[in-house]
Amino acid sequence: MGQKPMTFIRQVCAICAYPELLNSASLPEDAKQRARDILKNVAGGTIGAYNVEYSVFDLPEKMAKYIERRDGGIPSRASNVIISVGASRAILSALSMVIVEEEGKKTGVMISTPRWPGYMDAIKWIGAVEVEYYLNEENGWTPNMQEIRRALYEARTHCNPKVLCIENPGNPTGCVQNRECIEEVIRLAAEENLLLFADEVYQDTVFAPGCYFHSFKKVLFEMGPEYSENVQLISIHSISKGHTAEAGMRCGYLEFVNIEEAVLECLHLSAFFGHPPVLGMIVMGLMLDPPMPGEPSYDNFMAEKQETLNNLAVKARLTEEMLNQAPGIHCNPIQGAIHAFPRIEIPDKAVKVAQAQGLEPDVFFCRKLLDETGIILVPGSAFGQLPGTHHFRLPFLDPVEKLKTILTSIKDYHRKFQQEYS
Structure with missing residues (x-):
């Protein structure tokens, strides 16, 4: 579609793939230094190895630091962050952990209408029941709490709804949820004991005047211990969207809040069987930790991002x-x-x-x-x-x-x- 790759990201990837480029005078020094740092931490100093440790330990540390910066210092633990082969696999992995038949009722997953079609496929694949709630088109495609409760109470007659999925910004709607709406969703999840699943893969693609991205985690913690210590939250992000737009590299992550350790252990174990390509993980690290002010690539990176x-x-x-x-x-x-x-x-x-x-x-x-x-x-x-x-x-x-x-x-x-x- 004509969107150019971010120069700095591709430069670092190129050096990591072909370290001889460290000797090239045409590449900026900060790109070379990033590549050196990455090659020190990957197995055998090459992206051709499996690099499980890089995906389980090194990269989650970077992600946790990014999430803390994004959310104004709210703590994030690397052990609560799991890397995935893109957002699609992340969705499937997370939702599959809540599926269990209880008293003859299947697990219900609440998802907005309209929504990204991949959710319908994932819900079918894991054997859950899709519970639709309609977004309010007349009010800019915002979630309506009364409508969510209607769908929830009706669904409880034939399934056991456990998960409430929210896309912010929305696909296909292009709606960005304001803070008040996010607070209402969190209160509802707390009252009804629902796991919140926040799809935030378009968080870097907000451009309407007066609109800002508010992460569900940030709002949750700013609402106080009554919510931050009790509401279960899973959020996802990916390198496929926004100014990065490296969909072919296949890398995403999930962050877990108030999820039991036993569940996290299972998810970490499953990650060993499907960690992303190493180049995808490198792109993720660069997306979350771009050039800083004063570095040679900073001005060009920011100009490219803003242009997009x-x-x-x-x-x-x-x-x-x-x-x-x-x-x-x-x-x-x-x-x-x-x-x-x-x-x-x-x-x-x-x-x-x-x-x-x-x-x-x-x-x-x-x-x-x-x-x-x-x-x-x-x-x-x-x-x-x-x-x-x-x-x-x-x-x-x-x-x-x-x-x-x-x-x-x-x-x-x-x-x-x-x-x-x-």
Whole structure:
């Protein structure tokens, strides 16, 4: 999509993969020093070894220090941080630990609608029951406590809900939860004895004016011992998103708060059977501990990071504005992440045609759009949506001029679609 890799991260990775580059005059000294430090700590001084110790001891120490800095000094223990092969594996590993059938009832996992589809797959894979709660589209896709309680109480008639999953920022919604909302979620989890699972992989991709990322852990501890000593929390992060965007390197982490030692021991054991590629772990360490002020690469690193966020902000505003110009399309403000999730009006005639073909109406719309324009959108039904509403997800990562062309084509096609099926 045109986003360039972070120069410093790739330089360090290149040196670690080919240490002869330590002799190159074209690479900055701080990149070389980082590579030297890493090569001292990896097994045999090479990224070609298994490097289990690096993933179990060295990198979690860096992560704990990063989390402490991020959260303003709230303590983080390296033993509570576990490395994973990306966020997807982290989700599967963590959720699988809570699954047990009790009194004939399966474990329920509460997940927002809409949500990242990987959660549905993970819940099926581990043999749990998916418990949907609807986000409030009219209020910018925020969680509604009354709606979560409705879903919870209904689910308790047929399963045992144990986990409440929250994505912040949201995929596909682009919503960034404010502090008040996070506090409400924590209080609810405490009252209902739910494990909080905070998906925070887009935490570095917040760009809307007045919006800030608040980690669930930071808010939890600032609410006092009543919550910080009792609410169980698991949070995840990954190198795949934001300005780093090294999805192919495959590395993520989980941090555990108020989780019993026996459970952590099992999770640490499972990590031995699937630790990430060493280059992925190196990228994770660099993402969490970037160049510092005064180092040769600092200015360029910060300029590249800010340029990425500025470009996302420009493209988010462009997407929102152009889609809202089209009659029958409504797009909420995009505050973070990399997607828009607009609601579209689909005429009754088109709904009936889609049903006759055994398709969801938004799938029908997206397939016809693909046939006529070559543009691929993901229908809203893949993420879940309030019955009777229709959406699609659009990533706004393309270069601006190409994105304008895509958005114009979508607007024109939607108008034509409405006329055809009016």
